[in-house]
Amino acid sequence: MSKYEALTGDQAVATAMRQINPDVVAAYPITPQTETVEFFAEYVANGEVTTDFICVESEHSAMSACVGASAAGARVMTATSANGLALMWEVVYIAASLRCPIVMSLVNRALSGPINIHCDHSDVMGMRDSGWIILFSENGQEAYDNIIQAVRIAEHPDVLLPVAVCQDGFITSHAMERVEVYDDADVRAFVGTYRPKWSILDVDNPKTYGPLDFYDYYYEHKRQQVEAMEHARRVILEVADEFNRKFGRNYGLFETYRLEDADVAVVVTNSTAGTAKVVVDNLRAQGLKVGLLKPRVFRPFPAKELTDALRHLKAVAVMDRSIAFGSMNNAGPLFLELTAALAIHGVHIPIADYVFGLGGRDIKPSEIESVYRDMLRVAETGRVERLVTYLSVRE
Amino acid sequence: MAQLKGWREIPIGGLILEAGNAVEYKTGGWRAFRPVFGQAQCIHCFQCWLFCPDSSIMVDAENEKMVGFDLEHCKGCGICASVCPVNAKVIRQAGEALKRDDPRLCIRMIEEGKAE
Known part of the structure; x- marks a missing residue:
């Protein structure tokens, strides 16, 4: 028992x-x-x-x-x-x-x-x-x-x-x-x-x-x-x-949350995915078609499966809790790998990276919501204005 | 050289599954100095056999004689020459530092490519 x-x-x-x-x-x-x-x-x-x-x-x-x-x-x-x-x-x-x-x-x-x-x-x-x-x-x-x-x-x-x-x-x-x-x-x-x-x-x-x-x-x-x-x-x-x-617990390569009929989604790992689910529910209650993808397996990277799960979306935001310094646009590792996967599999969705929470900086539901709202705008215009955002860093 | 095997044909992780196969790995080519054995001086004390880190001292066990070097594996480290008590005695009697290839020594180290 x-x-x-x-x-x-x-x-x-x-x-x-x-x-x-x-x-x-x-x-x-x-x-x-x-x-x-x-x-x-x-x-x-x-x-x-x-x-x-x-x-x-x-x-x-x-x-x-x-x-x-x-x-x-x-x-x-x-x-x-x-x-x-x-x-x-x-x-x-x-x-x-x-x-x-x-x-x-x-x-x-x-x-x-x-x-x-x-x-x-x-x-x-x-x-x-x-x-x-x-x-x-x-x-x-x-x-x-x-x-x-x-x-x-x-x-x-x-x-x-x-x-x-x-x-x-x-x-x-x-x-x-x-x-x-x-x-x-x-x-x-x-x-x-x-x-x-x-x-x-x-x-x-x-x-x-x-x-x-x-x-x-x-x-x-x-x-x-x-x-x-x-x-x-x-x-x-x-x-x-x-x-x-x-x-009686179902695990896969990743978990999707209200993603199937979503227009925009956030991809984020670990505990922040839990916070993001609450944000998804709140935004869904307002009639916004948002979803979440939470990678479980990072190595081996499930490139094809992730692409298939995301291909119907109008905009995707990756949230990275680290920086790959000196990489393309100084983005995060998850973003770099996911964008490569999408490109290789012929899926061209507007996508942006949000670096967050470095050194234990709190990530608040309101900040995740701002990411979703950015993506809803991107879904309308089809244009990503900023490829990499350092979320909630003080200027 | 033997035909090299493909990745499907070899044990994973670099494992070597047979024991005692170091003998197949010929390391003699690493040598810069070759030991040469002076049969006349040798007292067959087996100090070189005891200290050789590569089992490259060949002995006739039955007659308890040192017979030479396994040059396919000897890396030319010279430990045999250093521990040889005959060498020590020769150097002491000479009263001066001798070159490693001095003909008076029991185990001489000759530069590879040079004649004995």
Whole structure:
């Protein structure tokens, strides 16, 4: 039997980790770590899990320990945030290229500097080309559900890639909400037992992880990573389908909200999508045909599916919680990728980018409404006046 | 060189699934200096065999003799020459620093391409 609990996003993730009972968790215990690891350490201390918890001296070591444990055949999880992820950098790529199915809870917070600990997406956007699968979560429930599904996605024999599960720092990580927690036994049955194919602890079949790989084979191994990402597109949906049948929550590549008959839409990830739904309802009550698209899967990027979901619209606004500095018009990463997808698939809709909420700056319903109103004007004129807007920055 | 395999034919992630295959990787071409063994001086103490980081000292185990270098794998690091007690004795008796290719040494390091 599942039950409803009042949990913060961090607690929701820790709860999922307790139920999954991974073989190894390696994490750095101090700032910028989230409370997830603190809660999980209690589960370890209380004997509620049998996990080997490795408390390391830096995030670089945390991810290194994760890679080593994963190569040894363990089911491995970790958690980090912001500059913690940045310090993992080198090993983040190694985890993906050594095909270690590690699951990471990533609470999205701003990268320094100037020093900031609050929400934005500059941390995760830095890892977008690292070879990790990246999932976004609107709230604690989605973070909890995504963590459970991430284990299955990562460990699928056709995938074997690490997965990062994102949620918004403080906004959902520290805010208490109602979360449906499934029965421990059901979660354990769903994630099953990890049976690694190539464990270095299998001493009867000695093998080498991470050897030198020069111009003769490195490229072929990168090509294999592409193939794994392509398989992930299918596996993510298969796992979501099984999850839905077992736990009754429907996840796809993205969620649409009142989008089917909309004229204009906003595309935004994580917690801001929740706020935007309220704005959509308010504007709909005024007879305005507005909708929302909330990407869940950012890597692999579902270009074709997003295009199909958006092609009927008269105007689209992307809301980016980070800046790709020096990119086209200094836009945000989500905008850059989505505009490319639309263009490649022959869909030419007026589209604009709204950068918002950097360093934890609040995003208010009135500001999201102003984006919708801009887009309704664009839908009428067919003309985008400003490609990139830095929403609510003081001039 | 053997035919290179395509990405579908090789283990993922750069994994090497067989053990003991470093022998197939010929590293002798990396060498700048080649060790040369002076049979007459050698006391067959096996210090070079013990210290060689690349298992490149060839020995006749039955007769407990050092017989030479595996030049397909020796990278020419010169550790064998450094740890050789005969070399140490020769240098001490000479009372001066000797060149690495001095003919009096037991294990000499000769620049690749140069004659012994």
